[in-house]
Amino acid sequence: MQSTLPEEFYQWMEELQAVDFVLVELTLYLDTHPQDQSAVQQFNQFAKQRKQIKRAIESKYGPLQQYGNSYSGMPWNWSDGPWPWQL
Amino acid sequence: MWVYEKKLQYPVKVTSCNPTLAKYLIEQYGGADGELAAALRYLNQRYTIPDKVIGLLTDIGTEEFAHLEMIATMIYKLTKDATPEQLKAAGIADHYVNHDSALFYHNAAGVPFTASYIAAKGDPIADLYEDIAAEEKARATYQWIINMSDDPDLNDSLRFLREREIIHSQRFREAVEILKEERDRKIYF
Numbered sequence: 001m002q003s004t005l006p007e008e009f010y011q012w013m014e015e016l017q018a019v020d021f022v023l024v025e026l027t028l029y030l031d032t033h034p035q036d037q038s039a040v041q042q043f044n045q046f047a048k049q050r051k052q053i054k055r056a057i058e059s060k061y062g063p064l065q066q067y068g069n070s071y072s073g074m075p076w077n078w079s080d081g082p083w084p085w086q087l
Numbered sequence: 088m089w090v091y092e093k094k095l096q097y098p099v100k101v102t103s104c105n106p107t108l109a110k111y112l113i114e115q116y117g118g119a120d121g122e123l124a125a126a127l128r129y130l131n132q133r134y135t136i137p138d139k140v141i142g143l144l145t146d147i148g149t150e151e152f153a154h155l156e157m158i159a160t161m162i163y164k165l166t167k168d169a170t171p172e173q174l175k176a177a178g179i180a181d182h183y184v185n186h187d188s189a190l191f192y193h194n195a196a197g198v199p200f201t202a203s204y205i206a207a208k209g210d211p212i213a214d215l216y217e218d219i220a221a222e223e224k225a226r227a228t229y230q231w232i233i234n235m236s237d238d239p240d241l242n243d244s245l246r247f248l249r250e251r252e253i254i255h256s257q258r259f260r261e262a263v264e265i266l267k268e269e270r271d272r273k274i275y276f
Contacts (some may be wrong), residue, residue: 013094013098014098016094017095017096017097017098018154020096021096021097022092023148024096024150027146028146028147028150028254028255028258029258030141031140031146031258031267032258032261032262032265036174054108056240059190062091064092064094065090065091065092065093066090066091067088067090069090071203079115083093084093084156084160085095085096085099085156085159085163085164085257087095
């Protein structure tokens, strides 16, 4: 179920969580301030950044999302732990 | 549809096995002002709220599920190594005899989750005021739990969740203003 992960994984995960925090904040802000151009710009810039971090994590540690939002390894590795609560 | 991501919204660490804290935390799992109630309340209101705030209800409702997962992780980590004796000492023998260490949607006093925690009046202003009140109640509950907790790692994650309630409340207040503006504009035209 659970293999020990190197420190690098935790660092990348934290980086993703930090970028995603910006994106969640901007999402909710833009939901009530849709005309704020600089916020939209910042949003798109961070959206690009999160794609890059996601790709980096997945290339080494397997898919973060499924239903086709991430590529699979062979064999199917979506079910491989650790799951978030097991970290 | 929803797409799951194998990642917590914010890291959850606990200092030590502490089933007493888990007993308090379950309030935010299956309690009246907990994360499950919040997620279901907002997502359910989307179908009858004016278009301008559907996006906000969708996004906050979705974030609440991420919070629910954080709370579940806290409870899991606080109890996974506990012996039946420790659970008994923490006052959750009643939970143990029914569920073992499985999580269950009930509040800190053991009352099962019920749909009556979720309001849906169909009146946009009434529903949004309900949402603001729910966020403020959840914020207060997080503060009471932090006051009861002596786990510094856990408190870090709880403070994050407390701050999110403030942001959500703020955004719902803005949504009220957006709807009032819309309503008043219609009178003049």
